[in-house]
Amino acid sequence: MAKIRGYLLDLDGTVYRGERLIPGAAEAVAELRRRGRRIVFLSNKPLYSRRDYAEKLTRLGIPTPQDEVINSSLVLARFLAREAPGARVFAIGELPLLLELCRAGLELCEDPERIQYVVAAFDRTFDYRKLNIAFQALKRGARFIATNPDRTCPVEGGEIPDAAGVIAALEATTGRKVELVLGKPSEHMVRAALEVLGLSARECVMVGDRLETDIRMAKENGLIAVLTLTGVSSQEDIGTSAWKPDHVIESIAELPALDRELNERR
Amino acid sequence: MAKIRGYLLDLDGTVYRGERLIPGAAEAVAELRRRGRRIVFLSNKPLYSRRDYAEKLTRLGIPTPQDEVINSSLVLARFLAREAPGARVFAIGELPLLLELCRAGLELCEDPERIQYVVAAFDRTFDYRKLNIAFQALKRGARFIATNPDRTCPVEGGEIPDAAGVIAALEATTGRKVELVLGKPSEHMVRAALEVLGLSARECVMVGDRLETDIRMAKENGLIAVLTLTGVSSQEDIGTSAWKPDHVIESIAELPALDRELNERR
Numbered sequence: 200m201a202k203i204r205g206y207l208l209d210l211d212g213t214v215y216r217g218e219r220l221i222p223g224a225a226e227a228v229a230e231l232r233r234r235g236r237r238i239v240f241l242s243n244k245p246l247y248s249r250r251d252y253a254e255k256l257t258r259l260g261i262p263t264p265q266d267e268v269i270n271s272s273l274v275l276a277r278f279l280a281r282e283a284p285g286a287r288v289f290a291i292g293e294l295p296l297l298l299e300l301c302r303a304g305l306e307l308c309e310d311p312e313r314i315q316y317v318v319a320a321f322d323r324t325f326d327y328r329k330l331n332i333a334f335q336a337l338k339r340g341a342r343f344i345a346t347n348p349d350r351t352c353p354v355e356g357g358e359i360p361d362a363a364g365v366i367a368a369l370e371a372t373t374g375r376k377v378e379l380v381l382g383k384p385s386e387h388m389v390r391a392a393l394e395v396l397g398l399s400a401r402e403c404v405m406v407g408d409r410l411e412t413d414i415r416m417a418k419e420n421g422l423i424a425v426l427t428l429t430g431v432s433s434q435e436d437i438g439t440s441a442w443k444p445d446h447v448i449e450s451i452a453e454l455p456a457l458d459r460e461l462n463e464r465r
Numbered sequence: 466m467a468k469i470r471g472y473l474l475d476l477d478g479t480v481y482r483g484e485r486l487i488p489g490a491a492e493a494v495a496e497l498r499r500r501g502r503r504i505v506f507l508s509n510k511p512l513y514s515r516r517d518y519a520e521k522l523t524r525l526g527i528p529t530p531q532d533e534v535i536n537s538s539l540v541l542a543r544f545l546a547r548e549a550p551g552a553r554v555f556a557i558g559e560l561p562l563l564l565e566l567c568r569a570g571l572e573l574c575e576d577p578e579r580i581q582y583v584v585a586a587f588d589r590t591f592d593y594r595k596l597n598i599a600f601q602a603l604k605r606g607a608r609f610i611a612t613n614p615d616r617t618c619p620v621e622g623g624e625i626p627d628a629a630g631v632i633a634a635l636e637a638t639t640g641r642k643v644e645l646v647l648g649k650p651s652e653h654m655v656r657a658a659l660e661v662l663g664l665s666a667r668e669c670v671m672v673g674d675r676l677e678t679d680i681r682m683a684k685e686n687g688l689i690a691v692l693t694l695t696g697v698s699s700q701e702d703i704g705t706s707a708w709k710p711d712h713v714i715e716s717i718a719e720l721p722a723l724d725r726e727l728n729e730r731r
Contacts, residue, residue, distance in 0.1 A: 323593050325592065325593040325596065327588065327590060327592065330591065330626050331625055334625070335623070338624075350637060350638050350639075351638055357601070357604075358604075359597055359600070360593070360597055360634070360638035361638065363638055364600075364634035364635070364638040366637065367633040367634050367637030367638075368630035368634040369630070370633065371629040371632070371633030372616050372617060372626035372629055372630040373616075374616065
């Protein structure tokens with residue numbers, strides 16, 4: 200078995216909750232880095248840029264350069280830039296996603312006759328006008344992709360509707376199915392993360408709080424799957440889930456101990 | 466077999482298309498009325514009041530009082546007024562629906578903690594704010610009903626997203642299913658129509674252009690089902706549909722001849 204050399208860390212529910220770091224997170228990350236482990240942070244949220252995330256982590260006590268953060272809008276923009284360079288794209292999404300697409304050389308477009316790709320994303324500015332533009336483009340044969348599959352996004356004191364609402368509204372009205380969803384648990388997210396780390400899947404551990412995204416992605420892509428109990432999924436949820444973690448930790452604070460244990464066996 | 470004494474006529478695609486009467490529609494309706502047949506017009510659209518529909522029919526050449534028109538917002542408002550008089554309701558819908566609810570004595574409410582019923586409807590002013598209010602109310606246990614199940618609404622030169630988009634967005638984000646949809650093909654629509662006519666189902670004919678709403682509703686509720694080919698469903702669609710009409714006519718202009726044929730057999 201290969202030594203463990205890298206960690207993919209989910210952000211919300213794993214490293215922090217809202218504006219508060221999970222206790223011990225800064226020390227755990229610092230200790231792993233001291234041991235030479237490479238770390239990349241992952242988020243499914245297309246609401247912020249990787250720079251925003253890097254700044255937030257740094258501000259909360261985990262100094263992080265922006266190229267050690269991957270989120271779904273970045274992965275989607277890179278996918279489109281590779282598959283369909285310069286394509287005309289209409290995105291139901293917020294400004295940071297639009298800027299990401301623009302930076303990737305794609306052409307933002309609102310004319311259903313000319314749109315080649317419709318992107319469904321988490322969008323707190325979603326409205327009927329956007330729904331109808333996307334609908335008309337999809338009826339005319341545009342491709343249909345999405346940033347992330349999440350039903351809801353946790354916020355202070357609860358949760359709010361996420362990208363699944365936009366995807367479902369388009370699927371129900373057009374009769375079409377979304378063709379590709381780029382965020383966790385997709386392989387595209389893993390590939391982007393491993394590229395940043397410069398490691399192979401079997402040298403890496405994925406740590407996250409959601410069985411159906413974080414743990415599923417790890418298990419489907421040959422990573423060691425670690426569930427942390429500081430977020431959405433609980434110990435009890437494991438029993439009814441199709442996705443079983445390889446290890447369960449109470450919080451990210453236990454990660455240095457798990458790292459030692461894993462590497463002693465190898 | 467009972468004599469045929471009443472007709473339930475779908476509007477868009479059956480009596481008119483957009484602002485144009487189907488050729489022969491005015492004459493057919495006048496002839497049926499001359500024979501003493503009672504007529505009620507049905508629409509799934511919650512965008513207009515029954516007065517709007519009556520005025521449009523009258524303007525196009527079919528003089529009609531407003532109580533001979535039934536649409537999904539009226540049926541929904543009456544249902545709520547009966548089942549939960551004075552209930553606190555949040556509707557994702559346009560002004561005519563809100564006014565209908567208000568006239569029925571319901572309390573319009575935007576506070577998720579207090580909302581008892583969430584109503585999903587066709588709404589060209591749908592936005593994330595409304596989606597989130599409905600989402601929060603549904604997460605807190607509010608009932609979940611809808612005006613109509615249509616995926617799309619035909620408009621001049623094409624179609625636009627209908628209530629199915631709103632229903633799907635709420636279902637996908639809350640994980641709940643809509644409990645009741647009031648418009649065609651629901652029995653509530655039939656009951657409201659028969660009440661207006663003062664007739665029983667077996668004395669009535671339903672004429673419409675959609676197999677999955679008009680014809681389905683007729684077959685499930687003991688009405689004679691007549692498909693007219695001036696709208697959405699075609700002769701070929703019948704083969705693949707679960708809902709088979711009892712009779713097919715090229716257009717509503719053939720209705721007086723069919724009425725004679727049906728009554729001669731009885």
